Amino acid sequence: MERRDFFQKALAVLLALPFVGWLRRGKSAGGPLLWQIDPKKCIQCGRCATECVLKPSAVKCVHQYASCGYCEFCSGFFHNQYRQLNTGAENQRCPTGALQRRYVEGPYFEYTIDEQLCNGCGRCVKGCADFGNGSLFLQVRRDLCVNCNQCGIAMACPSQAFVRVPHDQPYLYKHAPKEPAT
Amino acid sequence: MIFFAQMRFPRPDFEDYVEPAMNLETQVADGIYLRLAVLAILLLFTGLAAYRWRSRRVLLLLSALSLLLLGFVFSACPCPVGMYQNVLAGWFTDYPLTLGVLLLFVLPLAVALYYGRLFCMGGCPLGAMQELLHFKTLQVPLWLDRIGRQLALALLLVGGVTEASGGGFHLCHGDPYFVIFSFGVSWTHLAVAGVMILLGVFVCRPYCRYMCPYGVLLRLCALAAPRKIAITGGDCISCRLCEQSCPNGAIVAPEPLKAAESPEQGRRRLGWLLALTPYVIILCAWAGYSLAGPLCAVHHDVKLLQSLDGNLRSDATVAFASSGRPLSELRDSVAQQRRRMRIGLTISGAIVGLAMMLELMALSRRRSPGRTYEVDAGLCVACGRCYDVCPVEHMTVKLRKACPPAAKSDA
Numbered sequence: 001m002e003r004r005d006f007f008q009k010a011l012a013v014l015l016a017l018p019f020v021g022w023l024r025r026g027k028s029a030g031g032p033l034l035w036q037i038d039p040k041k042c043i044q045c046g047r048c049a050t051e052c053v054l055k056p057s058a059v060k061c062v063h064q065y066a067s068c069g070y071c072e073f074c075s076g077f078f079h080n081q082y083r084q085l086n087t088g089a090e091n092q093r094c095p096t097g098a099l100q101r102r103y104v105e106g107p108y109f110e111y112t113i114d115e116q117l118c119n120g121c122g123r124c125v126k127g128c129a130d131f132g133n134g135s136l137f138l139q140v141r142r143d144l145c146v147n148c149n150q151c152g153i154a155m156a157c158p159s160q161a162f163v164r165v166p167h168d169q170p171y172l173y174k175h176a177p178k179e180p181a182t
Numbered sequence: 183m184i185f186f187a188q189m190r191f192p193r194p195d196f197e198d199y200v201e202p203a204m205n206l207e208t209q210v211a212d213g214i215y216l217r218l219a220v221l222a223i224l225l226l227f228t229g230l231a232a233y234r235w236r237s238r239r240v241l242l243l244l245s246a247l248s249l250l251l252l253g254f255v256f257s258a259c260p261c262p263v264g265m266y267q268n269v270l271a272g273w274f275t276d277y278p279l280t281l282g283v284l285l286l287f288v289l290p291l292a293v294a295l296y297y298g299r300l301f302c303m304g305g306c307p308l309g310a311m312q313e314l315l316h317f318k319t320l321q322v323p324l325w326l327d328r329i330g331r332q333l334a335l336a337l338l339l340v341g342g343v344t345e346a347s348g349g350g351f352h353l354c355h356g357d358p359y360f361v362i363f364s365f366g367v368s369w370t371h372l373a374v375a376g377v378m379i380l381l382g383v384f385v386c387r388p389y390c391r392y393m394c395p396y397g398v399l400l401r402l403c404a405l406a407a408p409r410k411i412a413i414t415g416g417d418c419i420s421c422r423l424c425e426q427s428c429p430n431g432a433i434v435a436p437e438p439l440k441a442a443e444s445p446e447q448g449r450r451r452l453g454w455l456l457a458l459t460p461y462v463i464i465l466c467a468w469a470g471y472s473l474a475g476p477l478c479a480v481h482h483d484v485k486l487l488q489s490l491d492g493n494l495r496s497d498a499t500v501a502f503a504s505s506g507r508p509l510s511e512l513r514d515s516v517a518q519q520r521r522r523m524r525i526g527l528t529i530s531g532a533i534v535g536l537a538m539m540l541e542l543m544a545l546s547r548r549r550s551p552g553r554t555y556e557v558d559a560g561l562c563v564a565c566g567r568c569y570d571v572c573p574v575e576h577m578t579v580k581l582r583k584a585c586p587p588a589a590k591s592d593a
Contacts, residue, residue, distance in 0.1 A: 007406035011295055015288050015403075018269045022279050033278065041505065045497040053364040065201040069191025108194050112202060133189055139206070146364065149260040149268065150351035159501030160482055166278070171206045 033164035035151045039137040039174040041161035044122035044129070048138055051156040052120070058144035059120035059153065061099070061113050061136055067175050068135040070108035076128030076136050077101055077111055099124050115141070137174035214282035217256050218289065221305050224248050225293050228304025228564065233297070236415055236575070238566030244304040245313050253307030258363035262290050262301070263308065263396040264354040266338070267345045274346040290396075294403035298410050301400060302390055302563035308359050311379075312387045313565060319429040320384040327431050328541040330392045336534045338395035340477065343526030347519050349481045353395060386429030390563065401560040410559035416574040418554035425555070427571040432561035436553050452546045455539060463535040470531025474524040481523075487516045 037048075037059065048059035073085060077099055082091040089097065098117035101109045120138060128136040154162035165172060224244055231240040252258065260268075265287035272279025290301035302309040322330070341353040354360070358378040361371040381388045390397050404410075413424050413433065424433055478484045486498045490509070502512070557568075569575055 004406055004408070008295060008408065011403055011406050012292075015291055015295070018272070018279070018284050018288065021269075021273050022281060022284055033280065041501070043497060043501045043504070045501075047497075053360075062204060062206065064204065066193070067189065068193065069189075070194050071191050104199055105196065106194065108196070110199075110202075131190075133191055142206075146257045146259065148354065148364075149264045150354035152355065155350060155355055158497035159505070161501075164277070 034142065034147060034167050034170050035140050035145060035154060035162055036165045036170070036172045037138055037140060038161045038163050038172055039139070041159045042122070042125070042138055043159045043161075044126040044138065045158055046121050046123075047156045047158070048153050049119045049121040051153040053148060053152050054144065054146065056118075057120040057153075058141050058146070059138050060115050060118045060141050060144075061120065061122070061124055062139045062174075063111060063113055064135050064137065064174055065110075066135075067133050068111065069133050070104060070110060071132065072107045072109055074101065074109065074111055074128070075131035076124040078127075080127075093123050093127050095119070095121065095123065111136075134174065139171065142170050213256060214260070214280075214286060217252065218282065218286055220251055220256070221262075221286070221289060224252075224305045225290070225300050228300040229293070229297050231304070232300060232411055232564040232566065233409070236566070236569050238570055241303055241564065241566040242314070245310040248305050249307045249310035249314065252305070253310070253363050258307050258360065259354065260286070261307070262286050263306065263394060264351060264357070266396060266399065267341060267351045267353060270342050270345050271351075275348055291399055291403050294400045294407065296407055296409065298404040298407050298559050299397075299400045299563045302387075302397065303565055306390075307363070308357070308394070309387065309390050309563065311359060311362065312382045312389060315379055315382055316386045316429065317383050319386055321426070321429070322385060322431065324431055324545060325542060327391070328545065329538055331398075331541070332534050332538045333392050334394055335398050335537055336530065337393060338398050339530035339533060340473075340527065341395055343523060343530055344477065344480060347481070347522035347526065349519070352480060358389060358393075387563070391430065404562070405560040407559055411557050411562050411564055413555055413557060413568045414572040414574045415569070416572075416578045419574060420554060421573060422555075423573060424568045424571045427568045428557075428562075429567070430561055430563060430565070432558045432563075433568065434556050434558050436555060448546050452543060455543050455546065459536070459539040462539050463532050466535030466538075467528050467532040470527040470529070470534075471524060473531075474520070474527040477527065478520050478523050481516075481519050483512060483516050484519060487512055 049057050052058055077093060078085065078091055079093045084091060087101065092099070096117045096119055098114045098119070099111060100114055101111050104110050122138050125136045125138055128134055151162055163172075224247065228241065228244050231237055231244060252261070260283065265283055268277065268279060268283050269287050271277035272284075290305060293300055303313065337353065341351075344350075344352055358371075358374045361375045378389060420436060422435075425435060427433070479488070482498070486502055488494075489496050489499050490502070490512075
């Protein structure tokens, strides 16, 4: 049994090795790592809607109001071949009608996202980035994402926009971070 | 505030308008420690059920519990099976390794180092699903079983090399049962899961035995464990009844009862195996080397460079063009990944070849003269089937428990 004893000790030392590696790295990352989209790299290819293990996807469109122009003609809301500037389905870019608009004042409209309907396809994001301010962006919702060890979308992402972030900074914003509105 | 998008349309000055909240919840529950606690409790009870209570029924119950809790309630991912990739990534790349991940990876192995592969039965949702859906045992010939097990080793090494060269966690992505735990992935995934489950109905634990990379590590640890599962609670009378009861081929027959084979035959076979070993190793290493080319395509950069060189337009090339990343840097990174894959897979192939021959030789080797039936600790997953088969267990241990001396015995 001496040989087995030796092997057991050797394996125990091997098992302890990763902890040495962890200590060597310092305790920078204490919690889990979370998947996020780097909005600067995202090209809105539409794979977020199809590659997530969840159906519908855990990726949703997020509106950063601080940089919205509140345009009457919103290129994120209206299709390129729109017929009229109203909320008719044939005018809308969003395939599910998740992007909704509401009159505020003057010529200005507020655009909100109904997350129950949003499938994360990113068409509005592309429209907004092409002709507007780029205030819409796609992001992984923390309350939906199951945080797979290997994200299915990350594997398929053509621009490598999926990154892991530490869990104390769980969201990547499109523009400079702003203190969350309460 | 810095905007990198163009502010083409300035924000209007509203009088009394309050913008809605962005509704990004920043509270994130760290589920990994809860998972770890559940796993630890399950392993504790599995140990008790396998060593003290010796009850397959309790073991099955624990198996079902692990499937329910670790599989469905906490979602199967992340699980210890895929964690070795995280550990490797933490070592070789800039992936930050966290303590929770590390503990989840080490706990089942540490348990295996003392008490064998309790994790496979009572802590692994993948194992539980195979265990619960196995009905008719088809015994795999030992030599085929041993060769097949090298596939798991190969997957362990290939997955490790791919990960260490920066290619992502492919074993997680390729887990055949994952679709069961996260409903609604592609039809291909469903079809693969269906085939594996169907296979599992007849061949016990096909994934555990022939594909699970973590199982290879568990087996190694379990082999060094000072304690192993006993087939009988009493004294073995070599009645041979348990011989066919193990669907995993983990029961080792005592030497005199092994298939009648003259020592010359055994010696000749051993000689042949020894002579073949170098060739098998070279062949496997060559196979690994030639696999490196196609497997490189799992790397994003390699695929990207292929489409760039072939003048193919894809989303990836569009994204690359707009990213401002220099082509020379991409070429360097691809060259490095290719080199790492080639070296890693060649060595992996050689290791698989060597392991295969060693296992086949072990089948021909005479063990120390065992007088009783014992389990191979490396292969035993503590399923408890043999407890129910052993007559000694039935007659003595269980009867004594069921009928204390005061009660009347009707056996």
